[in-house]
Amino acid sequence: PADAATVVARLVGDRAGDWDRAGRLPAEVVRELNAAGLLAPQIPTGYGGPGWSSLDSGEFTARVGSLCSSLRSVMTSQGMAAWAVERLADRAQARSLLPRLAATDTAAVAFTEPQAGSDLSAMTTTVTVTGDTLRLDGHKVWVTAADHADLLLTFARLGDQAAVVVVPRATPGVRVRRRAEPLGCRAAGHADVWFDAVRLPTSSLLGAGGQSMSLLVTTALSYGRISVAWGCVGILRACLTAAVEHAGSRHQFGRPLAHHQLVARHLADLWSAEQVATRVCEHASRCWDTGSPDMVTATVLAKYVSARHAARAAADAVQVLASAGAVDGHPVARAYRDAKLMEIIEGSTEMCQLMLADHVVNRR
Ligand code: FAD
Structure with a gap:
């Protein structure tokens, strides 16, 4: 990972303070880090990622965190999304999603709701399935990277079980509103998200859904x-x-x-x-x-x-x-x-x- 440290030193330089004040990371910095496979470096090589160990990935995460916690937060969301796909998706989903997360697409992970913070069992966002279509309704808050992410991995109720829905941010019925001036990690793109009768194919449910929350x-x-x-x-x-x-x-x-x-x-x-x-x-x-x-x-x-x-x-x-x-x-x-x-x-x-x-x- 010595090369990776050089890449990130070049990309961040001494600009993290400016990004913090502006409340935004330059899109090209995130894109370039992703293209280098470094937003989620534990994605296995079989899926197009670098396949790093947790220890190597951790040392690199510390390096990014020492320069810019906003960029590190975006890495955390991307890695969390990739890990959820790796552990929960079926083979076809993993083959479609992981190579994208290892190179081009960015992702955010949405659990928190206005009334479900530490107690995620209070979540009310709901997914219902009719034939081969699902419908998603709900409201998430404080989602890191949601302001710019291509995909929103969204946790929801499915009957008396739960599911993770992979929602392209551009889907009709998805509304994203940026959080103004958070206390810290100000350039990490925190946003609130509303899902109003969002319709997607049921193949958007990781591992078909129906797992325990x-x-x-x-x-x-x-x-x-x-x-x-x-x-x-x-x-x-x-x-x-x-x-x-x-x-x-x-x-x-x-x-x-x-x-x-x-x-x-x-x-x-x-x-x-x-x-x-x-x-x-x-x-x-x-x-x-x-x-x-x-x-x-x-x-x-x-x-x-x-x-x-x-x-x-x-x-x-x-x-x-x-x-x-x-x-x-x-x-x-x-x-x-x-x-x-x-x-x-x-x-x-x-x-x-x-x-x-x-x-x-x-x-x-
Ligand atoms: P509450 O749950 O209301 O808690 C308030 C206080 O009470 C806390 O100190 C808590 O520790 C304490 N408390 C609550 N229950 C108990 C208990 N049983 N015993 C003792 N103490 C208790 N969410 C996402 O889904 N995706 C994201 O990417 C994401 N990114 C975030 C980034 C930032 C910068 C921030 C600030 C939040 C983010 N969140 C995200 C939301 C975050 O996960 C929640 O803020 C967190 O889970 C706490 O929930 P809460 O803020 O509602 O606090």
Whole structure:
């Protein structure tokens, strides 16, 4: 993945702050990253993807996350969509969709509704099937990348079961409205989506539908969680670099900031946070790469630990830079806003705590 790091360094350069302020990623950046197979690098080679391991994909996700959390969010959505297709689709669907996701098309994944946030069992978006046609009705909110994605993988009720519907965004009855000025990841194309009597062939149901909602949600979210966790490692690395550079070069009271012990403590905390997050993410990725039964729990742990550390460490980095970092678009100012959102998405900190507590109680 050394070449991949070069590609992303060239594509992003020092423009992430401008994209954040503009609230938009340039379309050609997303298109080029996709054409290089790097939006969802775990798509298997048999389907036209690079077929990277979770560990390689994770390190690359951290690299992107250190430069631009909005672009990393778009990667997370694409990878989550591809993983859902890989796990849930039939062979014909996988053969049609995965090569497109590995090169040309972009995708967003829609679970959340106005009354169904942490509690996705409250979802009311519904799909009904008549003959070989389906009809989709509902309303999704806060869908990352939905503002520009070609495909919306939409979770819905199907009778007393559930289904994922692959909806081309251009289908009649689909209405997308961009979310104005989110707290962070401002260029990630968050949008609300309405489905009003959207009609599609039943071949748009991944794996024919009729699966359990918790299976569908857990499958997609597992990829989302490990991707966000590695993205947080990237945020931590960006914050550490900025804080160390600043504390080494700025002098107050006759010596570098780093030589004041209370500032040095921030640097120690930042490095520890980056190291701890890296280790839990490596462990989770190894669980993915070896097919370990601990994969789901290790992934929740990685997401929980990395997001908490990133939110805390980004605040420390702003503290070390003080006025130098208190500028909209500065890497640590962006990290401060972006990292907080990492504690909310893909299972909030509290939902992760409940899952981890359930794990320790039930494994006894
Ligand atoms: P609520 O569920 O209303 O929770 C509010 C607070 O209460 C939280 O702190 C929560 O942890 C806590 N809480 C809730 N229940 C419990 C409980 N039982 N015990 C303890 N605490 C609890 N959705 C998508 O479908 N696709 C996307 O791509 C997507 N991208 C997003 C990107 C961003 C930047 C953001 C902010 C959101 C995104 N979302 C997306 C929505 C996201 O998944 C939800 O915001 C998240 O699931 C939390 O739901 P909520 O905001 O409704 O909060």
